[in-house]
Amino acid sequence: MKIGSIDLAPPFALAPMAGMTDTAFRRLVKRTGGCGLVVTEMVSSEGLVRGIDRTLEYAEYTEEERPVSIQIFGGDPEKMASAAQIVEGMGADIVDINMGCPVPKIAKHNAGCSLMREPEHAQEVVSAMARAVKIPVTVKMRAGWDHDQINAPEMARRMEDAGAAAVAVHGRTAAQSYSGQSDWDLIASVAAGVSIPVFGSGDCIEPEDVVRRVRGTGIAGVLVGRGALRNPWIFEQAAAIASGRAPRIISEEERGRFLLDYVDLLLNERANEAEGFRHLAPGTASAAEDRPARGHDRWVINKLRALNSWYTKGLDNGSHLRVAVNSADSIARLRGIIEEFFFQRRPVRML
Ligand SMILES: Cc1cc2nc3c(=O)[nH]c(=O)nc-3n(C[C@H](O)[C@H](O)[C@H](O)COP(=O)(O)O)c2cc1C
Numbered sequence: 016m017k018i019g020s021i022d023l024a025p026p027f028a029l030a031p032m033a034g035m036t037d038t039a040f041r042r043l044v045k046r047t048g049g050c051g052l053v054v055t056e057m058v059s060s061e062g063l064v065r066g067i068d069r070t071l072e073y074a075e076y077t078e079e080e081r082p083v084s085i086q087i088f089g090g091d092p093e094k095m096a097s098a099a100q101i102v103e104g105m106g107a108d109i110v111d112i113n114m115g116c117p118v119p120k121i122a123k124h125n126a127g128c129s130l131m132r133e134p135e136h137a138q139e140v141v142s143a144m145a146r147a148v149k150i151p152v153t154v155k156m157r158a159g160w161d162h163d164q165i166n167a168p169e170m171a172r173r174m175e176d177a178g179a180a181a182v183a184v185h186g187r188t189a190a191q192s193y194s195g196q197s198d199w200d201l202i203a204s205v206a207a208g209v210s211i212p213v214f215g216s217g218d219c220i221e222p223e224d225v226v227r228r229v230r231g232t233g234i235a236g237v238l239v240g241r242g243a244l245r246n247p248w249i250f251e252q253a254a255a256i257a258s259g260r261a262p263r264i265i266s267e268e269e270r271g272r273f274l275l276d277y278v279d280l281l282l283n284e285r286a287n288e289a290e291g292f293r294h295l296a297p298g299t300a301s302a303a304e305d306r307p308a309r310g311h312d313r314w315v316i317n318k319l320r321a322l323n324s325w326y327t328k329g330l331d332n333g334s335h336l337r338v339a340v341n342s343a344d345s346i347a348r349l350r351g352i353i354e355e356f357f358f359q360r361r362p363v364r365m366l
Contacts, residue, residue, distance in 0.1 A: 016051075016235055018212060019151030019180045021082050021108050023051035025254045026236030027225055029243055030183075030216055031086045031111070031155065033057055034321055037073075039280035041080050043273060044247050049254030051236070053080050054155075057113045057121075060089030060098035074105060084109035084153065088116060090125030090136070092143035099144040099152065109180075110148060112141065114156040114170075117189035128189035131170055132160050138177045145178025155183040155216075155238075158201055161190035167201060168208045175209045183214035183238050199228060206233040214238050220245065222252035222262050244325035247273060271357025274319065274326070275350060281315045282346070307344050316343055332356075 016026040029036060029044050031054040041053040055074060062070025076083045085107040087098045095112065102110040114137060116127030123129070130137040144152045154174045159165035171182045184205050186197035197217020206213035212235035219225045220242045228237050242249050248269075252262035308316050323340045327333030336356045343349040 016212060018052075018109060018153060021052075021151060023082065023236060025049060025051050025250075025257060026212075026214075026229065027250050027253055028052035028054060028084075028214065028236060028238045029250070030054060030238035030240035031057055031113070032240055032244070035244060035325075037281075037318070038076050038080065039277055039284060040247075040322070041083075042077060042280065043276055044243060044250065045080055047248045047251050047273075049250035049252070051250075052082050052084060052109075054084045054086050054111060054238070057086045057088045057116065058098075060087045060091070060094050063087065063098040063101045064094050074102065074107075076107070082108040084111045086111040086113050086155065088113040088121055088126045090130060090140065092140045095140050096143040096147035099148045103148045103150050107150065109151050109153055110144065111153045111155055111183075112144065114154055115185050115189075117157070117192055122189065128157050128160060131156055131166060131189070132164065134166065134170055134173050137170065138173045141174055141177035141179055151180030152178060153181045153183065154179050155185070157185050158188050158198055161188050164188075165201065168205050171205045171209050171211075171213065175211050179211060181212040181214065181235070182209070183216055185216040185238075187217060199232070199234075202234055203232045206235070212236065216240065219249075222249050222256055225249065225253035226256045241325060244322060245329045267357045270330070271353055274322075274353045274357075277322065278315060278319065278346065278349060278353075281318055282311070308346065312346050315346060316340075316349055319343075319349060 016023045027050060029041060029050055033056045036056055044050050045053065058073045059070050074085050085102045087102065087110060089095050089098065099110045113127055114130045116122060121127035141152060141154060156167055156170055158167050167184050174182050184202045186199055186202050187195060199215055202215040214236045215228050215234045216238040219228060219237055219239050225237045225239060228234055239249055248265045255262045320341055323337050327337045339352045343352055
């Protein structure tokens with residue numbers, strides 16, 4: 016399966032998730048195998064064009080993540096075209112435009128899902144981007160704005176005409192946010208109406224769901240969001256099922272190792288970024304880590320708290336881990352909690 020000249024093998028992708036699919040998480044997912052494409056968190060076109068450091072950080076990626084798609088949001092055709100050129104200059108394989116975000120902060124600026132309410136304007140934005148860059152431009156949309164304005168099939172045709180190389184559809188409306196179910200029949204009808212590849216998104220929690228959604232449906236690929244936050248091995252397992260093999264059972268130790276590796280990558284990331292920060296060898300606890308968390312340590316703990324609200328859902332006693340991680344006040348304590356829970360199979364100690 017290809018988007019432009021970019022080969023996706025297999026056609027299962029890590030969906031963009033603000034606050035969650037940072038470069039550290041994406042790298043770890045890629046290492047588990049079976050993930051054909053990763054998409055960054057959404058990045059502001061305005062921030063890219065103005066060269067704001069924090070925005071540029073969201074767009075950073077590493078070579079091992081390739082192929083990588085950087086998702087941008089905004090509603091101004093010229094700015095979106097310039098932002099797409101910046102993304103291309105950063106070496107990304109694909110630039111994706113967010114037409115699905117229902118959050119008022121984004122949608123009220125003619126960006127995110129509100130672009131679906133202005134199909135002609137949305138088409139202008141995508142045309143401007145496609146003219147400005149050589150890399151494929153893709154569009155991620157929802158079913159429509161609300162129940163009375165379900166227009167993904169029409170939007171997808173317009174996007175194809177504007178030069179999009181693929182579209183992805185989350186089969187809920189903006190009004191639904193995350194309630195109800197993603198409408199995969201609608202996604203199949205979008206796929207039937209265009210000749211570019213169509214990806215579906217929504218509610219693939221088990222690896223079997225991922226495979227089922229592409230078999231005989233005309234849907235080219237699947238974006239997995241929350242299912243990958245619960246189980247980052249979902250891609251590896253889906254790829255096994257798709258090729259007729261049994262999915263591998265993931266051990267408790269592997270699940271614990273994933274979180275510890277995430278802590279290490281996040282710590283190193285900050286250490287690499289800020290001059291003067293100590294560099295930690297992966298897995299090394301230092302005396303400094305026993306100190307109550309401040310600054311970047313606190314940021315790492317908060318990232319783990321955010322991931323754990325999903326990661327613990329499929330685990331026995333997951334709520335214990337979640338509560339314990341929420342109480343962690345240092346990196347050393349955070350590591351200790353993860354090790355106790357996954358490696359020693361003891362109930363985590365509460366402070
Ligand atoms: C925490 C979170 C953040 C998200 N952020 C984005 C985003 O930045 N851009 C985007 O296009 N979709 C975003 N989404 C939507 C997902 O990409 C996906 O379409 C949706 O969650 C449905 O798929 P799922 O059921 O596999 O999670 C986000 C979803 C979640 C849960």
